[in-house]
Amino acid sequence: MRRRRLGRSTVEITELAFGGAGIGNLHRPVSDEDAAAAVDAAWECGVRTFDTAPHYGLGLSEHRLGRALRSRPRDAYTLSTKAGRLLEPVPPGGDDLAQGFAVPATHRRVWDFSADGVLRSVEESLRRLGLDRIDIVYLHDPDDHGDDAFRYGYPALERLRAEGVVGAIGAGMNQTAMLTRFLRDTDADAVLCAGRHTLLDGSALAELLPEARARGRSVVVGGVFNSGLLADPRPGATYDYAPAPPDLIARAQRLQTVTERHGVPLRAAALRYSLAHPAVAGALVGVRSAHEIRDAAHRLRTPVPPALWADLRAEGLLPEPPRTSGATWVPGTFRDHEQRDHEEGESR
Structure with missing residues (x-):
């Protein structure tokens, strides 16, 4: 499994x-x-990067991930978590505060992008994880809290980085505009962009990815299957955590028809597409079972012939960057990852 800085x-x-x-x-x-x-x-598949957040299951994900990683050499893997939501206990019998997670509503999430809130969040995450350090901290979904995130939360992360408490900092969101602002207005190392650089949504091509490339920053992409539609395009599938509209289902099915014509599962094409841009350091795939991560690792290694991308482009199925974006990468111009690593001097 290749590594990138x-x-x-x-x-x-x-x-x-x-x-x-x-x-x-x-x-x-x-x-x-x-x-x-x-x-x-x-771990068996070579994955050495693990991402979590207090938001995920009211801390359950952090507890489980920490427990599973605790016996492994700490320098052998990279761990990221997020800050911006604090977990506060609530009395039993309160409203359902799980927000899409099948867990008891024992806590409520409190938005807090203050400096103290970010520091407290990191401290509490370390306690739940039971580990000695966190490698990457992202500000989590500051969409409606931009002023506090830029004025207080981000500087707190900079202090943690300067003190060596964390190695890299940034922000993680489902939109591109504020992530682009983080690249322009801060010294963030990376941003985590979910669902906006996929075969169905090319909005990251307009500004975010060119900005990261120009500034020598990294983008980690999440939601490469758009929460399920690109994994299994059928009626009833989800797109961005909601029922997929019929036009997007039809488009995903057209994508699948072309990829399977070349003997490539749509999942493999979706994963390889998201990784192809030179600003992208890695793809984060949501996992709930051993089968899912093994499948993702297998799809990553599935050969994708150049003719597949040419056919997708010919049928108007590849996202296109706006003419005004200044993009230097055109969808469909895919290089072998080994060649990319050699050209850019990236570590593995």
């Missing part, structure tokens, strides 16, 4: 990363045994 930091990630929302019981329960087996399978 995040921006100008010393932190490296594997090109395939383990997304911990699933083992936080996103949408449905996962047993402790299945969560541990998923982490074990990821």
